[in-house]
Amino acid sequence: MTVIRPADRYLDQPYWQHLAKGTLHLNCCNDCGGAHHPPSPICPTCRSFNTGWKPASGKATLASYAIARHSVHPSLGDKVPYIITLVDLEEGVRLVSGIPEGMEVDLHVGMALECKVVQFDDRFALPYFVPVGA
């Protein structure tokens, strides 16, 4: 299965390395404990540079979703329709995510989701969020 991915040089960053090993980690602050996304050299809450990584609980709620029916890129021609989601993680961060290809789901804003990391090769995986128990 082909999928759009970050350029190769980004895959050596901790966010992608953790995903490639099968878990979603969030950039977090070692001083106040807050998580943030996308990764950043400074904590947006207490402005500390002392940041690190911690595993996400994987629990989230659906903030919004959209169903792409028209392909906006040649590589997506055989993928439409596909679902794009906006998810709020328990840790207080928001991620753009999606539903894995081929999975049938019934979505509504506010529903509980859980993280499902899908591996594409040994360096690249993505954090999808699916209805709890799906």
Add this chain to the structure above:
Amino acid sequence: MKTSIIGLGQTEFSKNSGRSELRLAMEAILAALADAGLEVNDIDGLVRYTWDNTSEAAVVNALGLPSLKYYGETEFGGVNCCGAVAQASAAIEAGLASCVVFYRALNARSGVRLGRGERILTEQNGHWVSNEGEPPGDIYSAPFGLLVPGQHHALYAMAYKERYGLTSDQFTDMLGGVAVTQRTYANNNPRALLQDKTLTLDDYRAGRIITEPLRVYDYCLETDGAMAMVIVSRERARAMNAKAVDVLAAGQYIFPGSVPMYLYAKRAWSLAPEEAGEVLFGKAGLSPKDIDVAQIYDATSMMVPIALEDFGFIGRGEAHDFLTSGGNGPTGALPVNTHGGLLSEGYFHGLNTIAEAVRQLRGESPNQVAAETAFITLRGASSMILGRA
């Protein structure tokens, strides 16, 4: 602010201009100066978007401008349409320049198309990859197939639809109320790309879904062309006896997650913080009920209901009733996008949104309403109030 917009210039809007962006920019700038009654050598300041391909230096060299004392850039594209005017005004009030031209030239239809993913993806080792890592780029969203503004807006739209519990039919009728009303305005507007194409609510409902819940008629028109406007001090505008429209308030607003779009602020159903309207109206000494006409940057139709609520023209969740009862129409409580908007006049990164407000206040709109004041916004990120001089 103590400035005025005294000149508007543009090329035709088209699907294929057949000429370079530099050439288009020159045509628009000369037309704006002629409209203002000024000479090329009067220009001593320029403002533009960072996304514009025609640099200040290119303009100086092409026009042989003797002395450019100030140039400013605002980040991105249309997000800063009012921010660019704020910046020009601030430069004039600070004495950095006396005559500033804000210009935009783009072959957005025949050249690189913003509505397609080619802009952000390249091929690497047989994969399509996103290269935008820092500052927080779209490497975190592109892999999920979220590539273009039209998809970002679909996420805003669904968040709104579900927050207010609108059925699919109610939601369709709400946005249909934007698209159909604006097309009717465009049918009277000789500048509009879609002047000759009518659109009924039934046509709208039958439109193909692009990214659910948005359909084809909810999207703006990628357009070729150029526009420019001339900004001077209010004092100079009065002394020249110019066709002036006064800038009563203008400002920019970024808050966490609001820009770029793929980051998403906390409330995806709202695009401006609560205080954005208060700040803007406070600067002008006006309130929403004092506004006679609104021009709302409508890259998609969804921007209209959200802006009407964010800036207090209507209450939260009232957009369906307002837009399905003609509130935005020519005899409605607040006529909106009376040129046809980006949906039906053309997508000109907000300069045509501003230009229509100027025309309304000059009495030159193809859909003229009685207007002393006009409101303009793009997602709250940049907003402005103009007044008849």
